[in-house]
Amino acid sequence: MKKKFGMLRFIAGFYKVLGILFAVVSILAAVGVLLSSILGGAILEGFSSDLGQLGVTAVGGILGGILSAVVILIGGGLASICYFAIGEAIMVFLAIEENTRATAGLLTRQG
Numbered sequence: 269m270k271k272k273f274g275m276l277r278f279i280a281g282f283y284k285v286l287g288i289l290f291a292v293v294s295i296l297a298a299v300g301v302l303l304s305s306i307l308g309g310a311i312l313e314g315f316s317s318d319l320g321q322l323g324v325t326a327v328g329g330i331l332g333g334i335l336s337a338v339v340i341l342i343g344g345g346l347a348s349i350c351y352f353a354i355g356e357a358i359m360v361f362l363a364i365e366e367n368t369r370a371t372a373g374l375l376t377r378q379g
Contacts, residue, residue, distance in 0.1 A: 269370060273362060280358035287352030294344020298337040305333020 271277070308329055 269366065269373075272365070272369075276358055276362060280355040280362070283351050283355030283358070287348045287350075287355065290344055290348035290351055294340055294348060297344065298340040301340060302333050302337040305329050305336065308333075 306329075
């Protein structure tokens, strides 16, 4: 049976690829924020010790980095799941159409 709606198939694949890209970028961004907060926290710790404020900026930087990384992972994860789900929903609609067309053809040949 000939496949119809080629552009919809392309759009579904595009959304799936976007979902995967969002997941990868979210993971890389979360790791980058976490590493920069840990490394930057160590630099700020040295700077704050020069100013007489011991331990305040390093803990805030690390905790802020962890919180930021978690927020990035959750937001990016939800976005990637939504994009992938849109692609899958389009594919389900196309599968329903193919099944309906095949059933109509079968009923036509029987009658």
